[in-house]
Amino acid sequence: MGFPANGSDAGSKPLKFLIYGRTGWIGGLLGKLCQAQSIDFTYGSGRLENRASLEADIAAVKPTHVFNAAGVTGRPNVDWCESHKVETIRTNVVGTLTLADVCRDKGLILINYATGCIFEYDSGHPLGSGIGFKEEDTPNFVGSFYSKTKAMVEELLKNFENVCTLRVRMPISSDLSNPRNFITKITRYEKVVNIPNSMTILDELLPISIEMAKRNLTGIWNFTNPGVVSHNEILEMYRQYIDPNFTWKNFTLEEQAKVIVAPRSNNELDASKLKMEFPELLSIKESLIKYVFEPNKKTTGV
Secondary structure, three states, rough: OOOOOOOOOOOOOOOEEEOOOOOOHHHHHHHHHHHHOOOOOHHHHHHOOOOHHHHHHHHHHOOOOEEEEEOOOOOOOOHHHHHHHHHHHHHHHHHHHHHHHHHHHHOOOOEEEEOOOEEEEEOOOOOOOOOEEEOOOOOOOOOOOOHHHHHHHHHHOOOOEEEEEEEEEOOOOOOOOOOOOOOHHHOOOOOEOOOEEOOOOOHHHHHHHHHHHOOOOOOOEEOOOOOOOHHHHHHHHHHOOOOOOOOOOEEOHHHHHHHOOOOOOOOOOOOOHHHHHHHOOOOOHHHHHHHHOOOOOOOOOO
């Protein structure tokens, strides 16, 4: 096959990225990062489930790396997937596997933005223990159909030596007006649960994913900042930095279950593999302050 060994440098060949997910949040941010870094990139126009259209994209673009930020998460949330199962399978399973297979055929590495919402706290990884799920652990959360499809496809992608699977969780960015931003979501909810979770600060981690492509890294990676942060801890920071008058109400998982269709994943992922590769990676609370709350600070005296 034409792709380099895991971890080898991309060398002197000029980078050319083919990105799927132009209309999505991560796909849009990736394009902006490429522009800022003067990396040549093109958005794919093919449908993921249409093999011929993907082959046509690759023939036209001649990329060095392919990024998949396309996928169905459901609008307004993953409950949509419960009543649109075939559409969810078509993109999240058939589409992702087709893209991985076409890339393998062409000797290309695929950076695949996946999810870490395929685990939940259990007896081996209790809440508050600091014991996170590792890359090689088997997913144990099948509460939502969305998570089920993501766990299925991750298991199958293990067989593709050209794929770099990035387990993203509860993504957060400095754009607090974006409705997909986890902080924006929970500030708008009538009530929130309060559970520590691993999360992904996109402002810090998306540039790392570009560096991972340059290093030709493959395999599964927990793509979160080290450590956990709870809903209340984030909302306390929001009150401290953004809106001193902000208030919120908590409710229990049992109460939450009455207003959602599918259960939600809560977990801690062990980010030590990513931290070893990128020692500069900040802990979740440090990253929240540096990349999200300091740049958006509206209050005085923090």
